[in-house]
Amino acid sequence: PSNRTTLIAGNWKMNNDREEAKALASALVEALPEVPAGVEVCVCPPTIDLCCVSHKLDGSAVKLGAQNVYFEAKGAYTGETSVAMLKSVPVQYCIIGHSERRDYFHETDEDQNKKAAALIAGGIVPIFCCGEPLEVREAGTYVEHVVAQVKAGLTGLQVTDPSQLVVAYEPIWAIGTGKTATADDAQEVCGAVREVLAEIFGAELADGIRVLYGGSAKPGNIAELVAKPDVDGALVGGASLVAEDFASMVVKA
Ligand code: PEP
Secondary structure, three states, X not given: OOOOOEEEEEEOOOOOOHHHHHHHHHHHHHHOOOOOOOXXXXXXXXXXXXXXXXXXXXXXXXXXXXXXXXXXXXXXXXXXXXXXXXHOOOOOEEEEXXXXXXXXXXXXXXXXXXXXXXXXXXXXXXXXXXXXXXXXXXXXXXXXXXXXXXXXXXXXXXXXXXHXXXXXXXXXXXXXXXXXXOHHXXXXXXXXXXXXXXXXXXXXXXXXXXXXXXXOOOOOOHHHHHOOXXXXXXXXXXXXXXXXXXXXXXXXX
């Protein structure tokens, strides 16, 4: 909301083979011949399908993002993908620090800081994820938890324009569970994220940086979420795999 462009970003995770990825991209382009003013859309397919999806999205209003990146420029890092490789596809956004990467692949806050710096230097917008597990939510220390993640992940970055960075608040207990945080819960933490962004980057930049909510966002709750003053869109998992659902979220945002 406010003067910020709403961003609806789809995280396909490890789903779809090549033909399915191409079909989903085509269905989405068909369902979204145009995107409402003030809204931006992107999809983040698996790395192996970035090129074929890029061809399908060519000339459409749907932008392309990656799900992960490595921070080193090149060399002996078997299985990894550099910023320059993503840029050459071309990719405009890249999710970093998703809770699945942090939990299953042991990625640290320090890794996120290096990834964010490399992406920004290379002209790709990081979608930096943060969020608390259920036990932290229940203990009541979730704001402190998220603020610490944002500080560790984003301090020291060379951000000169607010469009260079996106943050996604994703409470882990709401991811893939069907259990959405209420719009008020989302606002509370997204507002706290904006405050810590102001500490790090200054109030003016922080006012322009998009802060998304993620966690079981769907057509039925997107309007209520983005109506909140500090919720500037959504990072969408499950619902981004169904073209009609994802398109309908874009229209309702
Ligand atoms: C996610 O993992 O980024 C996500 C928001 O997933 P879902 O929408 O399926 O909860």
